[in-house]
Amino acid sequence: MRVLHIHITDNIRAAGGIVVARRLHLGLKRAGVDSKILCGRKTTNLPDIVEIPRSRKLESQIRRVTSRLGLNDIHAVSSFGIRKSEVYLNADILHIQGIHSNFFSYLALPWLTQTKPAVFTLHDMWALTGHCAISYDCDRWKIGCGQCPYPDVIPSIRRDNTRLDWRLKNWVYARSNLTIVAPSSQLTEQARQSMLNRFPIYHIPHGIDTETYQPIDPEQCRWLLGVPSGKKVLMFAALNMNHFWKGGDLLLKALQSLPKSLKAETVLLLLGNGGEAIAEAAGIQTLHLGYISNDRLKTIAYSAADLFVSPTRAEAFGLVLLESMACGTPVVSFRVGGVPDLARPGITGYLAEPEDADDLRNEIIQLLEDESLRNYMSQQCRAIVLKEYTLELQIERYIELYRQILKTKTTGSPRDG
Numbered sequence: 001m002r003v004l005h006i007h008i009t010d011n012i013r014a015a016g017g018i019v020v021a022r023r024l025h026l027g028l029k030r031a032g033v034d035s036k037i038l039c040g041r042k043t044t045n046l047p048d049i050v051e052i053p054r055s056r057k058l059e060s061q062i063r064r065v066t067s068r069l070g071l072n073d074i075h076a077v078s079s080f081g082i083r084k085s086e087v088y089l090n091a092d093i094l095h096i097q098g099i100h101s102n103f104f105s106y107l108a109l110p111w112l113t114q115t116k117p118a119v120f121t122l123h124d125m126w127a128l129t130g131h132c133a134i135s136y137d138c139d140r141w142k143i144g145c146g147q148c149p150y151p152d153v154i155p156s157i158r159r160d161n162t163r164l165d166w167r168l169k170n171w172v173y174a175r176s177n178l179t180i181v182a183p184s185s186q187l188t189e190q191a192r193q194s195m196l197n198r199f200p201i202y203h204i205p206h207g208i209d210t211e212t213y214q215p216i217d218p219e220q221c222r223w224l225l226g227v228p229s230g231k232k233v234l235m236f237a238a239l240n241m242n243h244f245w246k247g248g249d250l251l252l253k254a255l256q257s258l259p260k261s262l263k264a265e266t267v268l269l270l271l272g273n274g275g276e277a278i279a280e281a282a283g284i285q286t287l288h289l290g291y292i293s294n295d296r297l298k299t300i301a302y303s304a305a306d307l308f309v310s311p312t313r314a315e316a317f318g319l320v321l322l323e324s325m326a327c328g329t330p331v332v333s334f335r336v337g338g339v340p341d342l343a344r345p346g347i348t349g350y351l352a353e354p355e356d357a358d359d360l361r362n363e364i365i366q367l368l369e370d371e372s373l374r375n376y377m378s379q380q381c382r383a384i385v386l387k388e389y390t391l392e393l394q395i396e397r398y399i400e401l402y403r404q405i406l407k408t409k410t411t412g413s414p415r416d417g
Contacts, residue, residue, distance in 0.1 A: 001402060002034040004091035004116075006082075008101040009041040010049045017123035019319065020183075020206050021097040027207075027395045033402075036087050040076075040103025050087050052103065054078045063102070070151075070159030072131065073100055074168070079108035083115075093402050094118035096178075100126045100133065100155055107168070110175035117405050119398075121181045121204075124316050127169070128194035130162025131155065134245050134314040141166070142193055154243075170195045179405055181398075183317040184338025202401060205341070206317055207394030210386055212295045213302070213326035215378070221304035227287060231267045232368050234284075235305035235329070237320045238275025247311030247334070248278055253357035254311070254364060255282035262368060269305055271298070302327035306374060307349075307367050311360060315339050322389055325381035330374055332363045348381045 007021045021037070025048075028035040035048065042051035055078050062075035082088050094116050099106060112118070124133035130145030132138075132153040140146065146163035173195060180201045182188040188203040227233055236251065255278070258266070268279050268286040279286040292298050302308065308324035308331045315337035322342060324331050331349035333339045334356075343349040350367065352359035367374055 001399070001406070002090055002092045003028060003036070003095055003402065004087055004093070005035065005037045005095045005097050006099065006104065007037060007039050007097040008099070008103055009039050010037060010044050010046070017098045020121075020123070020317075023207075023209070023391060024394065024398065027209075027391050028398070031395050031399065033399065036091070038082065038085070038087055040101065050085070052078060053081060053085070054103075067158055070131070070157040070161035071165055071168075072155050072157065073102060074105050074107050076103055076105040079105040080111055082108070082112060088112070088116070091116060092406060095398075096120040098123050102155075106172055109172050109178070113177040117177050117179070117409055119181055119401065119405070120178045121183070122187055122191060122316065123183075125187070125190065126155070127180075128191060128196050130164075130166035130169075131157050136245075136314060153245075166195075173198060179401065181401070184341050186337055186340075187316050204394060204397045204401070205389055206319060206322065207389055207391035208322050208326050208385065209295070209391045210326055213299050213323055215328035215382060216300060216303040218303055218306075221300045224300060225269070225287060225289070225304050227267055227269070227304060228285075230265070231285075232262075232265055233267050233269050233305045233307075234364065234368065235269040235271065235301065235308045235324075236275065236310065238270055238272040238278070245312065245314045247313045248275065250313075250334075250355070250357045250360060251309065251311035252278045252281055254309075254361040255284060257358070257361050258284075258365065262365060266368065269301060271301055298323060299327055302329050305329050307332060307364065309333070309360070309364060310339070312336060312339065313354070318342050322385065326385045326389075328378040328382045330367060330377035330381060332360065332367060334360065344380075344384075348377055348384060 005021055005025055007018060025035045025037055037049045038052055040052055042049055059075050059077060066075045096118055125135050126133040129135055129141040132150055134153050135141055138149050144163055145166040148160050148162040151157050151160055178199045180191055180196050180199045181204050182191050183206045191201050263284050266284055268284050270279050270286055270288045273291050289301060302324050308329050310321055310333040313336060317338040321331045325348055331343045333343050334354050335351040336354050340351060343351050345351050350363035352363050
């Protein structure tokens, strides 16, 4: 079986979806699948990752026009040339992982899936909207978009042509051979309510390597990181924390209103870049680890923490929550997107009501002050990950889906979504 993944880049620092795609790719290879990645920007020298040949000058000229019209991505006409590439010709099935970052034109999907069936894993809502990756409280994607309330949401648009963009996607999907996969319960249901409902739709959660991400002795991890003895450790990931949907403002409100006594005995463990201002304004001792890409070092950080907090306003899945849980660290977040699949109240953590910083603060206080409850949740976190979210389980599900699709291609028998 030969699988070709299509993604923006192989640089795992770019986004969580790329981390997921890389882990899936490597897991498939270990399972004996001939897996390759075709990307818009290659940053490594790995032989099984290939960069899409680009007509950059032509695409730049087209983009000058299309961007003014509020139409992203369709300028990337090099996508039509993928069918001539060796990796495409050798593939049995395509796996589209993320295509809305100005390197791929979705108009090419009918052309590419005419001879090769494709799995399309949703890492956000872009595939079912007129431009945005996050729709927040807007559900105009159900009726064709237009009058967009969030034109600045990534990928932002200079002009509201969301109705036309939605119609173009709908036209493309009507002529494409796709199978849709969503990693969370909510995104699966949203796909079923959208123009994607013409395709089979599957719910396959992301998986994690539970041999790498596993609990390590907390005291040893704290000593390695330089955490003062006797302190409670509250951890958060600050990557892109300045973006509205990451909820940095809500986290700051919650941390500032913590009781002074609790602040005095707590250390903030800051993973990633961009959260220094929040940590300083919170008035809590902080240990800033910076950006860490090494899985083992991240495991040490998660294991050192008593609690992981994610103040997100929107989340298709919640990869950092899964990593934390695999290391036995309970999580607190908001009841949004795919978060409730992971943060299960009273079992693996707590869920605050959206936009309620006081509720988030109260959940943090409850867990930081109740050691026995944290210990119970720690055991449940690890047990649930081992049962439902291992990388091996994710790989098995995708391989079975690939086989089912290829069998359908051969026999023409119907598939259930």
